Amino acid sequence: MRPLTEEETKTMFEKLSKYIGENIKLLVDRPDGTYCFRLHKDRVYYMSEKILKLATNISRDKLVSVGTCFGKFTKTSKFRLHITALDFLAPYAKFKVWVKPGTEQSFLYGNHVLKSGLGRITENTEQYQGVVVYSMADVPLGFGVAAKSTQECRRVDPMSIVVFHQADVGEFIRNEDTLT
Amino acid sequence: MAECNVDELLAKAQQDEAEKLRSITVHKELDLEFDVGNLLAIDNNRIETRDFKGQNKEEFLRSLARDNTQLLINEIWKLPTERVEEVIVAKLPEPTTLLPREKRPPKAKPATKWEQFAKLKGIQKKKKTNLVWDENAKEWRRRWGYKRVKDDTKEWLIEVPENADPNEDQFAKRVTAKKERVAKNELNRLRNIARSQKGKVPGVGLTPTAQQSKDDLGRAVTVAKTSTASMGRFQDRLPKEKPAKNMGKKRKFEPLIGDFSNERQKQLELLKVLGNKTPKLDITKAVNKQMREEDREEAAAKYRKGAGKKGRKGNNMSGKGKGKGGKGKGVKGKGGKPGGGGGGGGGGKKRSKAGKH
Numbered sequence: 452m453r454p455l456t457e458e459e460t461k462t463m464f465e466k467l468s469k470y471i472g473e474n475i476k477l478l479v480d481r482p483d484g485t486y487c488f489r490l491h492k493d494r495v496y497y498m499s500e501k502i503l504k505l506a507t508n509i510s511r512d513k514l515v516s517v518g519t520c521f522g523k524f525t526k527t528s529k530f531r532l533h534i535t536a537l538d539f540l541a542p543y544a545k546f547k548v549w550v551k552p553g554t555e556q557s558f559l560y561g562n563h564v565l566k567s568g569l570g571r572i573t574e575n576t577e578q579y580q581g582v583v584v585y586s587m588a589d590v591p592l593g594f595g596v597a598a599k600s601t602q603e604c605r606r607v608d609p610m611s612i613v614v615f616h617q618a619d620v621g622e623f624i625r626n627e628d629t630l631t
Numbered sequence: 632m633a634e635c636n637v638d639e640l641l642a643k644a645q646q647d648e649a650e651k652l653r654s655i656t657v658h659k660e661l662d663l664e665f666d667v668g669n670l671l672a673i674d675n676n677r678i679e680t681r682d683f684k685g686q687n688k689e690e691f692l693r694s695l696a697r698d699n700t701q702l703l704i705n706e707i708w709k710l711p712t713e714r715v716e717e718v719i720v721a722k723l724p725e726p727t728t729l730l731p732r733e734k735r736p737p738k739a740k741p742a743t744k745w746e747q748f749a750k751l752k753g754i755q756k757k758k759k760t761n762l763v764w765d766e767n768a769k770e771w772r773r774r775w776g777y778k779r780v781k782d783d784t785k786e787w788l789i790e791v792p793e794n795a796d797p798n799e800d801q802f803a804k805r806v807t808a809k810k811e812r813v814a815k816n817e818l819n820r821l822r823n824i825a826r827s828q829k830g831k832v833p834g835v836g837l838t839p840t841a842q843q844s845k846d847d848l849g850r851a852v853t854v855a856k857t858s859t860a861s862m863g864r865f866q867d868r869l870p871k872e873k874p875a876k877n878m879g880k881k882r883k884f885e886p887l888i889g890d891f892s893n894e895r896q897k898q899l900e901l902l903k904v905l906g907n908k909t910p911k912l913d914i915t916k917a918v919n920k921q922m923r924e925e926d927r928e929e930a931a932a933k934y935r936k937g938a939g940k941k942g943r944k945g946n947n948m949s950g951k952g953k954g955k956g957g958k959g960k961g962v963k964g965k966g967g968k969p970g971g972g973g974g975g976g977g978g979g980k981k982r983s984k985a986g987k988h
Contacts, residue, residue, distance in 0.1 A: 454885045460898060464905055473906055479898045485891045500891060507887060575916075602919040606926075 452491040452506065452514065459524065463488070463495060466522070466530045467540075469581035470594060474543035494523040494631060495530075497539065516631040534593060534618035535630060537583075541591035544583035546576045548597070548614050555586050558593065559621035564614035566607055576601045582614060593619030655705070657698040665706045668726030672703040743823040784809055 455463065467475050478486070478497070485500045491514060498506070498518025506517045519539065522532040532540075550558055554568025570587055578600040584592045596615045604613050623630065664673040674695075682691040710721040742750065749756075763780045765772040772780045789801040843851070857863035868874070885894075 452887055454887065454889065454894065456884065457897075457901070460901060461905070464898075464902060468902075468905060473902070476899060476902055479902070480895055485895070487891065487894060489887070500888070503888060575919075577916075600919060602922045606922075 452489050452496075452511070452517070455488055455490050455495065459490065459495075459528075459530075460488070462524075462528065462530045463521070466532055470532075470540050470545070470583065471543040472545040474545070477543060478539060488521070489517065490524075491517065493525075495521045497521050497536075520631050532594070532618065533630065534620060534622045537591055537593065537618070537620070540594060541583055541585075544594075546573045546580050546582045546597065547585055548572050548576075548582045548595075549585050549587055549589075550592065552587055555592065558584060558616060559619050561616055561619060561621065561625070563598070563612040563616045564595070565609065566604065566611055566613050567609040569604065569613050572597075572601050572604055572613070574601055576604075578603065584614060584619070591620075593617070593622075655701065657702050659698070659702070663699065663702055665703065666727045667703075667706050667710065668724050669728055670703065670707075670723075671726075671728060672699055672706070674699050741827045743827075744819070 464475055467478075471478075486497060487500060487503060489496050489498065489503065491511075494516075496517045496519065502518050506514065519535055520533055521536040521539070522530055524530055548564065549570040549572070550564055551568050551570045554564060557568065558564055564584065572582075576582065576597050578597060580597045580600075581594065582597050583594045586592055593616070595617045598612045598615050599607055607613070659674070659676055661674075661676050664675070665671070666673075678695075682688075707721050707723075710723065712719050712721045714720070748754075759774060761774060762771040763774050764770075765780050772778060774780060784802075784805050786802075786805075789805070791797060791799075791801060795801070856866050859866060
């Protein structure tokens with residue numbers, strides 16, 4: 452385990468800011484405790500300092516996971532956000548997409564969201580903006596990337612993709628063994 | 632008298648024969664073990680201690696040795712013999728006793744780079760013939776070596792490729808390329824040897840190759856700089872030269888439980904910098920604005936169409952045409968097809984959706 456270097460922090464923050472914008476500082480600077488990011492085996496974990504101090508007692512090869520895993524750095528140093536970060540993305544999300552009840556299941560199976568399944572979308576969503584996907588009951592289902600801006604969404608045909616799927620809550624079952 | 636002599640002679644002859652035979656045959660209680668290949672005979676018979684005592688020690692030992700040697704030679708005579716240059720020679724079989732090694736068995740050599748790779752990929756060595764038929768020379772030539780089949784340095788005619796400099800000497804180019812390949816091979820061979828003997832190998836970029844790339848040269852410079860007594864700390868730098876990055880194998884990280892507030896500060900600063908980088912003007916925003924205006928125009932045009940009838944048609948057509956053309960322009964940046972295709976329908980749809988968001 453080690454803290455992130457400058458470059459790694461920068462890459463990670465850029466990725467996070469796509470989804471939560473400038474609310475990252477609420478993650479960095481919290482009123483209820485000191486939380487930090489640490490890197491372990493190419494995965495980024497977000498944990499409180501108490502947990503961190505406890506985790507130092509476990510050897511590297513035996514340590515599986517600490518706190519919440521936000522994502523991992525790939526071999527080419529790109530940062531990939533995992534579904535386990537949803538708990539921290541959902542409350543701070545800037546652009547949201549609500550999905551109709553019928554399309555929920557499709558999204559949870561890993562498919563993209565079509566225009567026909569789109570319930571609501573926040574105004575002024577740009578194209579390729581990171582969005583958090585909710586069900587109509589305001590339950591966060593996952594996150595993705597807007598394939599079309601809100602304006603375009605209005606005028607496009609019902610079978611075109613409006614949100615590219617990136618991660619959904621169903622991955623907890625599908626990719627059980629690769630999530631930490 | 633003669634008869635007595637004859638009898639005596641016969642008896643004597645018989646005695647002589649018996650003696651001869653006796654000298655050849657040896658009676659032993661236990662048979663000897665023979666390893667004729669090593670000319671070895673092992674006698675496991677008991678030796679009486681009383682033979683050792685007294686004056687007969689030497690005699691006893693001599694007779695023992697004579698008997699055993701006789702038996703060994705009898706064994707040798709049993710082997711197939713051949714006559715080599717008027718000498719009878721017996722062919723010895725393979726030795727059966729294992730002799731211990733004089734030196735230690737050799738250690739397994741570490742595999743060379745190629746051998747490691749081949750093992751990893753599962754590449755087998757293919758047996759190749761030494762001689763290859765050369766069509767041009769109409770004879771068998773070597774596959775490699777002196778007067779080999781494909782020696783490109785020995786071509787008498789080389790076509791100059793289109794993108795090459797016309798004044799370049801192609802023949803010399805080939806010769807230098809060959810020399811470089813030979814040097815590289817030699818370097819790799821020495822590296823393999825050094826690796827197997829755990830010797831120090833100079834890193835890449837330090838041994839001269841023909842074309843050294845920018846980072847090869849950079850690496851050579853940093854190595855040269857740090858090979859001083861104080862590890863390059865007091866070496867002068869060129870005016871615009873940046874201090875060297877840590878090129879060694881050890882990366883330095885912040886301590887795991889460092890100063891938390893310090894860490895937080897740095898991250899917040901980083902966020903501020905990132906925040907300032909985002910551009911103020913959004914292309915999408917401009918496009919969206921344009922699209923909204925056009926939608927509004929279209930909606931207005933349709934409303935007018937609904938109010939009037941045939942008289943207004945001309946106007947509407949022009950309005951619609953203008954709207955479509957405009958939309959085409961506006962959506963061009965985004966991919967005109969969906970916008971243009973769904974233009975009319977989209978306009979209609981927009982009205983129904985206006986209430987939602």
